[in-house]
Amino acid sequence: MTHDLVIRSLRTVLPDGERPAAVAVRDGRVAAVADHDAPLPAKTEVSLGTTALLPGLVDTHVHINEPGRTEWEGFASATRAAASGGVTTLIDMPLNSVPPTVDPDALAAKRKAAEQNCAVDVGFWGGAVPGNVPHLRALHDAGVFGFKCFTSDSGVPEFPPLTHEGMREAFQEIASFDGLVIVHAEDPAALGTPSDGGYAAFLASRPPSAERLAVERVIRLAEETGVRAHILHLSAADCLIPLAEAQAAGLRVTAETCPHYLTLSAEEVGGPSYKCCPPIRDAANRHELWLGLAAGVISCVVTDHSPCTPELKRGDFATAWGGVSSLQLGLPAVWTAARARGHGLPAVVRWMSEAPAALVGLPKGGIAPGCDADLVAFDPDATFTVDPSSLHHRHPVTPYEGRTLTGAVTATWLRGTPTGDTPAGRLLSRTETP
Incomplete structure (x- = not known):
């Protein structure tokens, strides 16, 4: 049998670990995984040598902002950046587009904007609002x-927060069809107003207690309603204890964190390109997040790519837009820090591909027969200095500017086909997922 593609790598990251292997692709899916030198007839063969072969990353937290705020970002630019960074699947957030994805008509508008504009596969979150x-x-x-x-102000008026009773009502409804609720968890009563435009005041206005109070509320409501709940962009290590206790009790509560919380710290924050909500905290907190990730309390690492126009990132920390642009840089940023802490590529793949795919139930996130042949060639030893002009995001604004990172994506395949100038991404639907 002749395969469409065979890729051989001495560092293939498989579900059971990293080893030399040959991966055969047919009809867009992984057909076989064999020994590195196994004879596998193919129309095309690629030999990567010591360049690693990874499953494509699955980023379940991306703000594309189209339609309505396409000047902030858009499907074409965001998905080009994703492909360049080894992300082959992303799930688009229901805000900051206009209209937000809070009813079927808005979802249809979102899908229409995305059609034939995506370099990678794209799915969609819905929104729960009053x-x-x-x-x-x-x-x-x-x-x-x-x-x-x-649970607190979203930053845009068309996507207001839920009250406690509103959360209970939404959670009960979502639990009735065994859906998934994902929560931006900061308690509004614990949030303050920055006393000036500096980072210290901004950080103090969003204390760890705000996250913990909101996380504990989500856990109580998950226990009460039986809903499956996921905590977004966890930045406060204080939340690890209640999350671990909830998971040990059998509650279906999971959590994610983001590259900027794992790789940056409050001590090194520069200008407003670092601003995000919840905020980047100190190095001691960052260390605890790594421990929570290693222990499995945090299961996913996703970008929370939340861009805006450069004008909205000017000024001070009190007034600038809160969001970090990192879709193209998430993999090397995390690998740089993970490697320094003794973690290998299989761990990074578990956090950035396997676990996010499992969260949303997609046949992706691993190199195994039957999985989509979304694959990434990644040189784990290459180093580069982040040059904003090389980024494919609509606006080259990133806190990683000038940083030296380790690990470079050298090729990306979507269902066995190299990503390129012709958009080949599909629009994904939960109802069509095996």
Whole structure:
């Protein structure tokens, strides 16, 4: 049998670890995984040598902002950046687009904007906001992968937060069809107003207690309603204890963190390109996040790519837009820090590919027969200095500017086909997932 593609690497990251292997692809899926030198007839063969072969990353936390705020980002630019950074699947957040994805008509508008504009596969989250509980089941049936809600101000008026009672009502409805709720967890009563425009005041205005109070509320509501809940962009290590206790008790509560919380620290924050909510905390907190990740309390590492126009990132920390642009840089940023802490490529793949794919139930995230042949050639020893002009994001604003990172993506395949200038990404739907 002749395969469409065979890729051989001495460092293939498989579900059971890293080893030399040959990966055969047919009809867009992994057909076989064999010994490195096994005879596998193919139309095309690629030999990577010591360059690693990884499954494509699955980034379940990306703000693309189209339609409505396409001047901030868009499907074409975001997915080009994703492919360049080894991300072959992303799930788009229901805000900051206009309209937000809070009903089936808005989802249809989002899908129309994305059609034939995506270099990688794209799925969609729905939103849970005040008054839209009657739309949640219809959105679920239309294929969204879950529902995002805020416990505090989202930053845009068209996506308001839920009160405690609003959360209970939404959680009960989502639990009734065994959906997934994903939560921006910061308690509004614990948030303050920065006393000036500096980072210290901004950080003090969003203390770890704000995250912990909101996380504990989500855990209580998950226990009460039975809903499957996921905590977004965890930045406060104080939350690890209640999360670990909830998981040990059998509650279906998971959590993610982001590259900027694992690789940056408050001690080194520069200008507003570092601003995000919740904030980047100190180095001691960062160390505890790594321990929580290694222990499995945190399961996913995803970017929370949240860009805006350069004008909105100017000024001070009190007024600038809160969001970090890192979609193209997440893999090398995390690998640089993980490697220094003694973690190998299989751990990074577990956090950035396997676990996010499992969160949303996609046949991706691993190199195994039957999985989509979304593959990445990654040189784990290459180093480079981040030059914003080389980024494919719509606006080259990133806190990683000038940093030297280790690890470079040298090729990306989407279902066995190299990503290129012709958009070949598919629009994904939960209802079409095996």
